[in-house]
Amino acid sequence: MQKLPLVSIIIPTYNRKQYIVDAVDSCLAQTYSNCEIIVVDDGSTDDTEIFLRNRYGGQIRYIYQDNQGPGIARNTGITAARGELIHFCDTDDQLLPDKVQIGVDYLLTHLDVSVIHTYYQFVASDGKTPVETRPFPDFGENLFCELLQLTGNHILISSTMIRKSALDDVGGFPDDPEHRSAEDWDLFLRLSFKYKFHGIPERLVLRRTHNNMMSDNDYYGALGRLKTIQRARHYQWQSCMLGTEFDRIEAARYHMYALALWKLGRRKDAREAFLQAVKVYPPFALQRRLYALYT
Numbered sequence: 001m002q003k004l005p006l007v008s009i010i011i012p013t014y015n016r017k018q019y020i021v022d023a024v025d026s027c028l029a030q031t032y033s034n035c036e037i038i039v040v041d042d043g044s045t046d047d048t049e050i051f052l053r054n055r056y057g058g059q060i061r062y063i064y065q066d067n068q069g070p071g072i073a074r075n076t077g078i079t080a081a082r083g084e085l086i087h088f089c090d091t092d093d094q095l096l097p098d099k100v101q102i103g104v105d106y107l108l109t110h111l112d113v114s115v116i117h118t119y120y121q122f123v124a125s126d127g128k129t130p131v132e133t134r135p136f137p138d139f140g141e142n143l144f145c146e147l148l149q150l151t152g153n154h155i156l157i158s159s160t161m162i163r164k165s166a167l168d169d170v171g172g173f174p175d176d177p178e179h180r181s182a183e184d185w186d187l188f189l190r191l192s193f194k195y196k197f198h199g200i201p202e203r204l205v206l207r208r209t210h211n212n213m214m215s216d217n218d219y220y221g222a223l224g225r226l227k228t229i230q231r232a233r234h235y236q237w238q239s240c241m242l243g244t245e246f247d248r249i250e251a252a253r254y255h256m257y258a259l260a261l262w263k264l265g266r267r268k269d270a271r272e273a274f275l276q277a278v279k280v281y282p283p284f285a286l287q288r289r290l291y292a293l294y295t
Contacts (some may be wrong), residue, residue, distance in 0.1 A: 120158070
C-alpha cells in the first residue's frame with residue numbers, strides 16, 4: 001500500500017479571532033486524516049494565541065511572528081511544514097470535509113501536476129449563507145500568459161494544494177511586508193511558468209465575505225497588483241506579449257494605485273504615480289497628466 005503523504009495545512013491569521021474557529025474546525029474535520037495544521041499568527045493583538053491554545057491545545061501547531069503580511073506568514077508556515085503537500089486556508093475561509101482527500105487523490109495519480117485548485121462558494125459573514133458566486137474560471141493550456149494578462153488573481157489561495165518541492169523551487173511568496181495583496185497572484189505566475197496546474201470545477205471551499213477583507217482594501221489591492229506586475233518584469237513575459245502591451249498593463253496598475261492614493265488624501269504621491277504611468281506608457285499621457293493636475 002502506498003504511504004499516504006502528510007498534508008500541511010497553513011492558516012495565516014491577523015486579528016481574526018471571531019472567524020478562525022470555523023477555519024480550524026473545517027481543517028480538523030477533513031476526511032483525509034494525515035494532516036498537520038499550522039496556524040501562523042501575524043502579530044495579532046486580540047488574544048488569538050490564548051484563545052487557540054485553550055481551545056485546540058496540541059491539535060494545531062501555533063507560530064507567532066511580528067506583523068509582516070499574509071504572504072510572509074505563509075512562508076513561515078511553509079518553512080515549518082513537515083508535509084510533502086501544502087494546502088493553504090485563509091482565516092476567513094472553510095474547507096469542505098473532502099477537500100484535502102480529493103486533492104491528494106488527484107496528485108497521487110497525476111505525478112506531472114504540481115498544483116491543484118478547486119472552486120469555491122461565497123458565503124455571508126455568518127460563514128454559512130450562500131451568496132452569488134461567479135462561474136469557475138476556464139483556463140487554457142498557457143496558464144502563465146493567461147494569469148499575466150488578468151487584472152488580478154482568479155485562483156483562490158485557500159483552494160490550492162501544492163507540492164512543497166515546487167514551492168521551495170520558486171521561492172514561496174514575495175518577501176515584502178508591503179506586498180499584502182495579490183501576493184498569491186505573483187506566486188502563481190512563477191509556479192505556472194515551470195509547473196503544471198489542474199483545476200477541479202467543484203465548490204470545495206466556503207469563502208466568507210465581510211467588511212474587513214484584505215482583498216477589499218483599495219490601497220493594498222492597488223499596491224499589490226502594481227508590485228506583482230513590476231516583479232513580473234523579471235519573468236518570461238516576452239513569450240506572451242509585446243513590450244508595449246506589458247508597458248500598458250504596468251501603467252494601468254500605476255493609474256489604479258494613484259487613484260487609491262488620491263482617495264487617501266495623499267495627493268503628492270498620487271500625482272507622482274500618475275506621472276509614472278505616463279512615463280511607462282506615453283499613449284495615454286494627456287488623460288493622466290490631467291489627473292495629475294487635478295491632484
